[in-house]
Amino acid sequence: MNKLTLFGGAVVLSTLLASTAMAQTELSMWYHGAGNPNELEVLDVIIDDFNGSQSDWNVVLEKFPQESYNESVVAAALAGNLPDIIDVDGPVMPNWAWAGYMAPLELSDGALDGFLPGAIGEWNGNIYSVGLWDAGLAIFARKSVLEANDIRVPTLDNPWNEAEFDALLLKLQATGDFDFAIDMGMAWTGEWYPYAFSPFLQSFGGDIMDRSTYKTAEGALNGDAAIAFGEWWQALFARDLSPGTSQDGADRGSGFLEGKYALQWNGNWAALPALEKFGDDMLFLPAPDFGNGPRIGAASWQFGVSASSENQDGASAFIEFAMQDKYLAQFSDAIGLIPATAAAAAMSKNYKSGGPLEVFFGLSENQATLRPVTPGYVVAALDFEKAMADIANGADVPDALDAAVDAINSDIEKNSGYGF
Numbered sequence: 001m002n003k004l005t006l007f008g009g010a011v012v013l014s015t016l017l018a019s020t021a022m023a024q025t026e027l028s029m030w031y032h033g034a035g036n037p038n039e040l041e042v043l044d045v046i047i048d049d050f051n052g053s054q055s056d057w058n059v060v061l062e063k064f065p066q067e068s069y070n071e072s073v074v075a076a077a078l079a080g081n082l083p084d085i086i087d088v089d090g091p092v093m094p095n096w097a098w099a100g101y102m103a104p105l106e107l108s109d110g111a112l113d114g115f116l117p118g119a120i121g122e123w124n125g126n127i128y129s130v131g132l133w134d135a136g137l138a139i140f141a142r143k144s145v146l147e148a149n150d151i152r153v154p155t156l157d158n159p160w161n162e163a164e165f166d167a168l169l170l171k172l173q174a175t176g177d178f179d180f181a182i183d184m185g186m187a188w189t190g191e192w193y194p195y196a197f198s199p200f201l202q203s204f205g206g207d208i209m210d211r212s213t214y215k216t217a218e219g220a221l222n223g224d225a226a227i228a229f230g231e232w233w234q235a236l237f238a239r240d241l242s243p244g245t246s247q248d249g250a251d252r253g254s255g256f257l258e259g260k261y262a263l264q265w266n267g268n269w270a271a272l273p274a275l276e277k278f279g280d281d282m283l284f285l286p287a288p289d290f291g292n293g294p295r296i297g298a299a300s301w302q303f304g305v306s307a308s309s310e311n312q313d314g315a316s317a318f319i320e321f322a323m324q325d326k327y328l329a330q331f332s333d334a335i336g337l338i339p340a341t342a343a344a345a346a347m348s349k350n351y352k353s354g355g356p357l358e359v360f361f362g363l364s365e366n367q368a369t370l371r372p373v374t375p376g377y378v379v380a381a382l383d384f385e386k387a388m389a390d391i392a393n394g395a396d397v398p399d400a401l402d403a404a405v406d407a408i409n410s411d412i413e414k415n416s417g418y419g420f
Helices: 003-023 037-053 066-079 090-098 143-148 162-174 192-204 224-238 249-254 268-281 312-322 325-335 342-347 358-367 377-392 397-414
Strands: 025-031 057-063 085-089 120-123 126-130 137-142 180-183 261-267 282-285 301-306
Touching: 025 037, 025 066, 025 312, 037 057, 037 312, 037 325, 057 312, 066 085, 066 090, 085 090, 085 312, 090 120, 090 126, 090 301, 090 377, 137 143, 137 192, 137 268, 137 358, 143 268, 143 282, 162 180, 162 224, 162 261, 192 224, 192 377, 224 377, 224 397, 261 268, 268 282, 282 358, 301 312, 325 342, 342 358, 377 397
Parallel strands: 025 057, 025 085, 180 261
Antiparallel strands: 085 301, 120 126, 126 301, 137 261, 137 282
16 A cells, blocks of 8 residues: 555544534533532533544533533523533522423433433423432431430431420430531521421422412411411521521531531531441431421532524434443442432442432432423522521511512512423
8 A cells, every 4th residue: 555545544534533523513501600620520521422433413512600600501591602501500400491401301111211200390391491400408317326316317307396396306416416407508598498497388288389389388388387387497496406597607607517416407518428427326317207208409510502593403313322321330439329210220329229328219200300391480489498597597487488478479469480
């Protein structure tokens, strides 16, 4: 073979490669995880694998800080500059879909089989987003502390009830061994309040709004069940069983690990440091049952397609590609959150059978409750947060709940019922 033949072959090969690259249509993708290198490392792997698996599409990622991400999406939507693929916080998705920012996904039949309910973003009869993980809550406790105080270890099938939970908190506080019997996390604000605290309201039998119509909060947030919840909530702080709204953020982060709190209401993202500190003494316990079943929050960040994308089929194809169990397991190993399927959990380091965080998959599977699936949630969440903070600070319970109901209903009316 002469040099001319070699040269000609090289030209042909380079031409073919260039043609393949040119044939791929670019898919722009925005992601909220700037500053989270472990998360981005897995996402980069998925993008590279997808881009190399076919010749039609080439995903290009742009990263945003989480603090400014939602505002960037809203501004881009108003300017008509949304990317093809966006990620969205699960409870925010109905608002973005209603506002015309997002289009339903184009997924294969059975693509969502086996996914945790909290990882599926459904609104108005359509699937708009899918999460590659979910987040779950538990009561963090130490076996030695419960045993020393003759406190029963609850199970999924037999959680603490209201009376039992109240009695054990008083017992733990009376020991004098802790600053507080339980840390509810009042130093965290924003979405933490409805995510972490509205499940208690739902366990009492109330809710942020009436889910039978999504047209009002009347009765759900200020009825007898909600008032009973509010009185229980206020009593936690009035009796100094939990730090209140003035809690220091550093204490929230380290107080349980330092022994300041006997118990802590926290998420699986904080579980590994607790395990490292306490080892086999560490327990992750189910939420109490206040009369209508134990509940925890559900839905974390999810992937969707913008309504303005000219490549919705390609964007959906990427999301379905990313839904493979191997990637769900990789995300879980990298960031500690709950894999979205049982098969992925079995492949993960922490959530597999016998794994240190296996309990969280069961909690999410059995107790998880979505926040109200309505475009009005984004406003209702703020009104709920204000009511919870006011009640914790001593406000009249019925008055605070009535004020929240009035604000939520006013927003619903202003927006013509959000389509309901």
